[in-house]
Amino acid sequence: MSYIYDKKEGYAVNNIRKYRKQEKLSQLGLAQKIGVARQTINLIENDKYNPTLELCLKLARALNTDLNSLFWEEKE
Amino acid sequence: MKETISTKIFKQFYNLSGPVDEYKRTQAHAIGNTVAIMLYWFNTVAVLIATIIALTTHDYLSAFVILASSILIFTVFIAGSYVIYAGHKHHLADQEVEAADLHAAYRQAILKSWLSACCDRILSQCLSFILTCCYFHCTINKSHYHCPSSYLCPHLYDLDGNCLLPAN
Numbered sequence: 712m713s714y715i716y717d718k719k720e721g722y723a724v725n726n727i728r729k730y731r732k733q734e735k736l737s738q739l740g741l742a743q744k745i746g747v748a749r750q751t752i753n754l755i756e757n758d759k760y761n762p763t764l765e766l767c768l769k770l771a772r773a774l775n776t777d778l779n780s781l782f783w784e785e786k787e
Numbered sequence: 788m789k790e791t792i793s794t795k796i797f798k799q800f801y802n803l804s805g806p807v808d809e810y811k812r813t814q815a816h817a818i819g820n821t822v823a824i825m826l827y828w829f830n831t832v833a834v835l836i837a838t839i840i841a842l843t844t845h846d847y848l849s850a851f852v853i854l855a856s857s858i859l860i861f862t863v864f865i866a867g868s869y870v871i872y873a874g875h876k877h878h879l880a881d882q883e884v885e886a887a888d889l890h891a892a893y894r895q896a897i898l899k900s901w902l903s904a905c906c907d908r909i910l911s912q913c914l915s916f917i918l919t920c921c922y923f924h925c926t927i928n929k930s931h932y933h934c935p936s937s938y939l940c941p942h943l944y945d946l947d948g949n950c951l952l953p954a955n
Binding site: 748754765 | 806808809811878881883
């Protein structure tokens with residue numbers, strides 16, 4: 712899990728790798744599932760590319776989760 | 788899915804390989820935006836300089852030549868080089884292949900590059916031919932050498948319009 716955005720109000724995190732491994736999917740498998748290149752998944756997982764909302768929704772659906780779980784963590 | 792002609796042109800311009808997904812499209816748009824800003828400022832400055840030259844020296848031909856050549860050089864070499872550099876930096880031309888297919892993919896890439904080089908050469912030759920014809924038309928339209936065959940074989944005449952071979 713990596714933090715891609717940190718603000719006083721809360722944290723935006725990147726849980727894609729964690730959920731992908733939970734679903735036992737490879738980067739290539741996930742990429743084929745949502746119709747992007749494997750490099751794109753790799754870049755998103757390593758916080759080198761911020762996906763659009765459309766792609767985030769596709770990722771959430773492909774990983775059987777929601778946007779909050781993928782990109783948000785409540786401040787403790 | 789079959790690619791449209793516009794997608795093919797888009798890929799050719801930004802040196803994209805493989806299917807165009809969101810990442811490649813976004814990066815290509817960002818590169819295009821930067822190039823547009825570069826061209827805007829360069830063209831503004833180039834036109835300003837050419838205007839100053841034209842107004843101060845009254846040498847309009849020189850001003851035009853400076854403007855046209857600088858815009859051509861900037862567009863082709865600097866903006867074009869930036870597109871290639873940025874595409875390389877953002878890995879837009881990267882191609883993923885299986886280890887077993889590496890050799891075949893390598894050969895295909897070489898073949899494609901040769902084909903592309905040949906197409907570019909033919910295109911530049913055609914452009915050169917058209918430019919030569921235009922120049923030829925400007926130089927001989929007042930002389931008696933003006934005939935349709937002259938456009939096909941412009942090298943039959945020298946630059947002063949003197950016929951090197953019989954016109955008929």
